[in-house]
Amino acid sequence: MIEQGLEAVVLxxxxxxxxxxxxxxxxxxxxxxxxxxxxxxxxxxxDFTAASGKLVLLPGDAGVAGAVLGLGDGRDVYATGGLAGxxxxxxxxxxxxxxxxxxxxxxxxxxRWRPGAASMAQLAVxxxxxxxxxxxxxIFMVRDLINRPANLLGPVELADFAVALAAHFGARASxxxxxxxxxxxxxxxxxxxxxxxxxxxxxxxxxGSAAPADAPLIALxxxxxxxxxxxxxxxxxxxxxxxxxxxxxxxxxxGLARLIMQADLPVRLAVWLGCVENSVSGHAMRPxxxxxxxxxxxxxxGNTDAEGRLVLGDLLAAxxxxxxxxxxxxxxxxxxxxxxxxxxxxxxxxxxxxxAGHLIRAGEEVSDPLWRLPLWxxxxxxxxxxxxxLNTVSSKPMAGAIVAGLYLQNFITDxxxxxxxxxxxxxxxxxxxxxxxxxxxxxxxxxxxxxxxxGRGFGVFG
Numbered sequence: 496m497i498e499q500g501l502e503a504v505v506l507x508x509x510x511x512x513x514x515x516x517x518x519x520x521x522x523x524x525x526x527x528x529x530x531x532x533x534x535x536x537x538x539x540x541x542d543f544t545a546a547s548g549k550l551v552l553l554p555g556d557a558g559v560a561g562a563v564l565g566l567g568d569g570r571d572v573y574a575t576g577g578l579a580g581x582x583x584x585x586x587x588x589x590x591x592x593x594x595x596x597x598x599x600x601x602x603x604x605x606x607r608w609r610p611g612a613a614s615m616a617q618l619a620v621x622x623x624x625x626x627x628x629x630x631x632x633x634i635f636m637v638r639d640l641i642n643r644p645a646n647l648l649g650p651v652e653l654a655d656f657a658v659a660l661a662a663h664f665g666a667r668a669s670x671x672x673x674x675x676x677x678x679x680x681x682x683x684x685x686x687x688x689x690x691x692x693x694x695x696x697x698x699x700x701x702x703g704s705a706a707p708a709d710a711p712l713i714a715l716x717x718x719x720x721x722x723x724x725x726x727x728x729x730x731x732x733x734x735x736x737x738x739x740x741x742x743x744x745x746x747x748x749x750g751l752a753r754l755i756m757q758a759d760l761p762v763r764l765a766v767w768l769g770c771v772e773n774s775v776s777g778h779a780m781r782p783x784x785x786x787x788x789x790x791x792x793x794x795x796x797g798n799t800d801a802e803g804r805l806v807l808g809d810l811l812a813a814x815x816x817x818x819x820x821x822x823x824x825x826x827x828x829x830x831x832x833x834x835x836x837x838x839x840x841x842x843x844x845x846x847x848x849x850x851a852g853h854l855i856r857a858g859e860e861v862s863d864p865l866w867r868l869p870l871w872x873x874x875x876x877x878x879x880x881x882x883x884x885l886n887t888v889s890s891k892p893m894a895g896a897i898v899a900g901l902y903l904q905n906f907i908t909d910x911x912x913x914x915x916x917x918x919x920x921x922x923x924x925x926x927x928x929x930x931x932x933x934x935x936x937x938x939x940x941x942x943x944x945x946x947x948x949x950g951r952g953f954g955v956f957g
Contacts, residue, residue, distance in 0.1 A: 499632035503605030505619045512619040514590035519566040520545040547571040572862040576928025579605035582616035595627040602631035603928040608642040634935045637750040641933025645722035645739040650770040654695035661699035664756035668699035682788045682805040687771035689779025694771040701764045712763040714819035716810040717748030718803045718826035719770040726799030743920025744825035769806035785883045795880040797888035803828045811906040822913045831895025832917040841918035841937040843867045844900030858940030
């Protein structure tokens with residue numbers, strides 16, 4: 496999965512490839528005027544209005560000579576996302592002035608998890624599009640990790656992959672498990688105690704080739720719960736069906752780390768992953784248990800299905816000790832976030848207005864939206880416990896995503912700029928560029944934010 500292939504891409508100038516003309520509605524008449532009268536008439540007879548995603552194949556002497564794809568008003572970044580499966584097999588090129596986003600969308604729509612999928616059209620890509628292809632490879636990697644069945648990707652296998660990715664880019668990795676994990680990351684160990692598959696904590700550090708020793712430090716933390724039964728607060732069977740995706744936060748963190756290292760950004764990077772399985776057994780944590788955390792706080796287990804915040808709490812405490820310039824964490828954390836925003840839009844909870852604004856703007860620039868919810872201090876008392884420093888959950892059935900963020904904030908040291916992303920990491924149905932299955936939710940937005948933050952000279956974000 497590290498050497499991620501793009502079978503639908505041909506890396507050449509596209510000599511001999513059939514063209515796909517991309518046409519916005521506003522430019523339709525001008526485009527028709529450039530065509531032979533018979534071709535223009537054919538498109539008019541097809542009632543082609545350049546609606547977004549509308550594809551018309553153009554006839555030629557030996558079959559299909561080309562195609563025309565509508566872009567609508569130009570705002571649909573996934574307009575080219577269905578081409579790989581809609582065009583006849585063979586090599587194609589995007590005609591005219593091509594936006595890298597169109598290449599990326601084509602690639603994303605070509606993704607297939609299941610082996611032996613039907614043959615697809617291929618896109619000829621010339622020089623200058625490597626950043627878009629790198630982004631596609633990172634997203635494919637994230638999707639592959641999330642789609643892999645839980646019996647094939649447990650805590651050890653996820654940790655193995657993280658170590659291998661780090662080695663691929665020359666990063667220095669460390670791994671903690673067993674008695675050391677129980678001592679140094681006790682909340683992570685408590686979550687994994689119910690599983691026969693041992694919990695792991697993996698971290699790695701990397702520095703860009705042009706980054707000085709005091710370069711800005713970006714820290715990434717990811718929830719890697721490879722399967723979540725809910726523990727003793729057992730999920731219903733219908734809610735367990737997609738729980739192989741509960742390590743999606745760790746996968747997104749790895750995808751973002753890959754992009755940072757691949758681009759050799761002039762920064763330092765630290766990645767922290769908690770790789771566990773939340774199972775039921777005689778060793779599993781129970782509701783009302785009180786456990787210790789790496790930060791020294793004691794926590795009452797209000798619900799064993801609120802395990803992700805336990806994992807992240809230990810990771811955040813470890814990451815804060817390095818005093819990062821910015822700390823980002825990723826998790827498939829709450830159903831409340833999905834009730835509020837649905838599957839496509841991650842919840843962002845952030846303790847810094849400038850950082851939050853930069854993230855939101857970046858998402859708008861690449862049409863990968865993020866939405867901020869407040870860290871409302873008025874709900875902080877909802878996490879009080881009579882037997883520990885805090886409870887993992889609130890007894891009130893409201894504001895679940897915000898309360899989860901308030902819990903995590905207890906593990907953020909003063910002065911650390913921090914943003915938490917509660918993301919779904921799954922497509923419930925196939926759409927252009929977004930096949931059903933695992934998804935790198937929010938990755939494009941956050942990658943854009945990091946690139947522009949560094950490029951504008953704001954250290955990391957501005």
